[in-house]
Amino acid sequence: MKQRFLFRLSFLFVLSALKSNGQQATxxxxxxxxxxxxxxxxxxxxxxxxxxxxxxxxxxxxxxxxxxxxxxxxxxxxxxxxxxxxxxxxxxxxxxxxxxxxxxxxxxxxxxxxxxxxxxxxxxxxxxxxxxxxSDEHEWFKQSRSSRTSPYRDYYHWWNAENGKPPYRYSLFDVAHDAWRYDSLTNAYYLHYFSRKQPDLNWENxxxxxxxxxxxxxxxxxxxxxxxxxxxxxxxxxxxxxxxxxxxxxxxxxxxxxxxxxxxxxxxxxxxxxxxxxxxxxxxxxxxxxxxxxxxxxxxxxxxxxxxxxxxxxxxxxxxxxxxxxxxxxxxxxxxxxxxxxxxxxxxxxxxxxxxxxxxxxxxxxxxxxxxxxxxxxxxxxxxxxxxxxxxxxxxxAGFTKIDDYKDVQTLNEYRRITSTGGDVTAYLKQIAFSSRDNSRTPFQWDNTANSGFTYGKPWINIPSNYKTxxxxxxxxxxxxxxxxxxxxTKLRKENLSLVYGKYTLVDKANPTVYAYLREGEGQRFLIVMNFSAGNAGVAVPGNATNAEVVLSNYREVAAIEKKNSSLTLKPYQAVVFKLKP
The missing domain is CATH 3.20.20.80 (Glycosidases)
Structure with missing residues (x-):
């Protein structure tokens, strides 16, 4: 599962024909x-x-x-x-x-x-x-595993054990990463690409x-x-x-x-x-x-x-x-x-x-x-x-430091696999502190009261201590x-359809710390520049951007584009949206 974007414009009208008074153009x-x-x-x-x-x-x-x-x-x-x-x-x-x-x-x-x-x-x-x-607790699966002659048998993928062990399939969540689970009730294996409690449905049926x-x-x-x-x-x-x-x-x-x-x-x-x-x-x-x-x-x-x-x-x-x-x-x-x-x-x-x-x-x-x-x-x-x-x-x-902090089935099963095979538990804990799905699943931080205003009970997963700030x-x-x-x-995007449909053009492609691009269409032109580093960084901008208007910046102070060399110096993690002349 991965990433991308899209679409070019039909230049059949211009934004000047639309109202832009704080509401999204229709x-x-x-x-x-x-x-x-x-x-x-x-x-x-x-x-x-x-x-x-x-x-x-x-x-x-x-x-x-x-x-x-x-x-x-x-x-x-x-x-x-x-x-x-x-x-x-x-x-x-x-x-x-x-x-x-x-x-x-x-x-x-x-x-x-x-x-x-x-x-x-x-x-x-x-x-x-x-x-x-x-779920394996769905009525379909309960019926499917009850008998080889059940009308629900073909709702799932089964492999009869008398035919030997089925060809290996990888499971993303299983402790052994084996996607076939043996079920003694009908002497057969069922397929699960994820947890053993998530049998795969048979879309051929x-x-x-x-x-x-x-x-x-x-x-x-x-x-x-x-x-x-x-x-x-x-x-x-x-x-x-x-x-x-x-x-x-x-x-x-x-x-x-x-x-x-x-x-x-x-x-x-x-x-x-x-x-x-x-x-x-x-x-x-x-x-x-x-x-x-x-x-x-x-x-x-x-x-x-x-x-x-x-x-x-x-x-x-x-x-x-x-x-x-x-x-x-x-x-x-x-x-x-x-x-x-x-x-x-x-x-x-x-x-x-x-x-x-x-x-x-x-x-x-x-x-x-x-x-x-x-x-x-x-x-x-x-x-x-x-x-x-x-x-x-x-x-x-979340800043979790021990396995007991985690609740995610994928994280916990992989930990069990590593411990059972003598793997490096310390390295795994360091890895999941960065990447575990539970990092994004901690409760929403509403305020600085107990449990971040999420609950007046005991939260199902621990809340990061930084909720107070x-x-x-x-x-x-x-x-x-x-x-x-x-x-x-969100207001800027809804009021300027060029940020939805407009052409995307990468600027200063070889710059290792600044991501910059143009968005053009609907009679509008925007230049977006972003410093992805913790230090100051320069970026070369198009020559016709020297008279650009700053419409949004994440810093109170915005360095001006130097007209001599069409360059801009950005502060750490600074982002600026410029509006250019059409």
Whole structure:
């Protein structure tokens, strides 16, 4: 799962013909202009957003109580991580009933109230659809494992033990990384690419596919506005299960992603569900090539609206990363989709550690500036921006030091594997302090009261101690806070469609510390410059930028562009958005 962006402009009108008075320009009737291209999507992790009843787990009523905050951010849609009934082996990504709400989160009446509250505020709701696998506690699987003659047997992938052990498949979450689990009840193995409690669904079975489409129609009928298809690039399998070459797990997506009749399934889904409702659709993952990605999202394919690729977020490493590599990755994806197709733009989500700790600098001296700089990047690039809750405060990694602090099944199972095989536990603890998914799953830091205002009970996972200084209440009062800078950025993007649809051109390509680019279109031209380092850095800018107007900066003082040599010196993690003359 990796990264990219997209789309060029049809110069059929100019922004001067549109009103720009603090409201987003309305261009739904323009060719290629869609609400889901212009939307800013805010991801809410329900378990950690706001707890209303003191059980230490976030819930739907908690989200409802914070809808005005979400509205104040200037976002257009909320992507909600799974809220379905689940035993929570993987925090809701193991679904036991797709038409029911997890008891910890509330009731269907609470969901209806949440959807109504969002729509009243002009905010759309995107649901996570987890149908590569279900929970092993789903009734389908209970029936499937009960008998080889069960009508639900072919809802999952089984390998009868009398045929020997099945060919090795890699599991991302299993302690032994073996994706086949033996089940003695019918003397057979079932397939699970993730946890053993997440058996993979068999999409070759048309009855299973109709079950999924029925689930989608249920939620679309309630009025939701879109689906994010979790791990969907993995759903199609070669059910003859041939042997894979030794070491394939090092590049397992090449063997798992975009296999078999995946596109046939998506075209069927589009015909039966997506085309019949005013919903957007986004796939987690974009395959193994630009061709794969285009086949998912190009309009004439009649599959999905956009893909959520991961090459960009994979740039960040514990040992650091090269900005030159980052620029190459993002520029390459943009170029591939400049003419056709649409993708998302993001640097963080629930499966990544915190944005500022991975791509910026979470040291006190640089945290605010680098958090603002990264927000500048995401909200001025081409594509639909996805923003993870809490990053608008510059929330940092958790600072966990012992394995007991962690809750994530992937993290814990890998720890068990390392300890059982005599691996380097100290090195692993250092690694997960940087990269574990739990870093982004700690509770939202609302204020400096007990438990950061998230709960009056015991939180399900520990809260970083820096909540006393990094919290929403404190930042509301500070006009120069990360939070209020984020609001300025969302306003800027919504008022200037060139930041959505405009052409992207990399500037000063070989600069190792500064990322700079032009965004041009809709009768507008912007220059964005960002220093990704902790020291001062210079950047060469286009000669016609010397009379540029500063429209946004994350520093109070902005160094002027030197007209003699068309250069600019930036302070540590400084970001500046210039508006150029057309």
């Amino acid at each position: 261009v739904e009737n323009a060719p290629d202009h869609k609400w889901w291209k212009e939307a800013i999507v805010y991801q809410v992790y329900p378990r950690s957003f706001k707890d209303s009843d003191g059980d230490g787990v976030g819930d739907l009523k908690g989200i409802i109580s914070k809808l005005d905050y979400i509205k104040s951010l200037g976002v257009d849609a909320v992507w909600l991580n799974p809220i379905y009934s689940s035993p929570n082996d993987d925090n809701g990504y193991d679904v036991s009933d797709y038409r029911a709400i997890m008891k910890e989160f509330g009731t269907m009446e609470d969901f209806d109230a949440l959807l109504k509250g969002l729509h009243e505020r002009g905010i759309r709701l995107i649901m996570d659809l987890v149908v590569n696998h279900s 048309p009855k299973l596919r109709q079950e999924v489409y029925g689930i989608m129609k249920f939620w679309a009928g309630k009025g939701i506005d879109g689906f994010r298809l979790d791990a969907f690039q993995f759903v199609a399998k070669d059910t003859t299960f041939p042997e894979f070459p030794k070491g394939f797990e090092k590049n397992f997506t090449h063997y798992y992603a975009m296999q078999g009749n995946l596109h046939g399934y998506l075209q069927e889904m589009n015909k039966e569900v997506l085309s019949k409702y005013n919903v957007m659709s986004v796939a987690e993952g974009a395959g193994n090539s630009f061709t794969d990605a285009h086949n998912l999202v190009d309009e004439d394919r009649h599959e999905l609206n956009m893909a959520y690729a991961f090459e960009g977020v994979d740039v960040a490493k514990p040992e650091g990363y090269s900005l030159l590599h980052m620029k190459e990755v993002f520029s390459r994806w943009d170029s591939a989709f400049a003419q056709k197709g649409w993708l998302s733009i993001f640097l963080a989500n629930h499966d990544q550690a915190r944005l500022v700790s991975r791509f910026g600098n979470d040291a006190p001296a640089f945290r605010e500036a680098s958090a603002k700089m990264l927000a500048t990047f995401v909200l001025t690039m081409r594509g639909t921006p996805y923003w993870y809750n809490g990053d608008e405060l510059g929330m940092t990694n 990094i919290n929403a209440a404190a930042q509301e009062k500070d006009p120069a806070s990360v939070l209020n800078y984020f609001r300025k950025l």
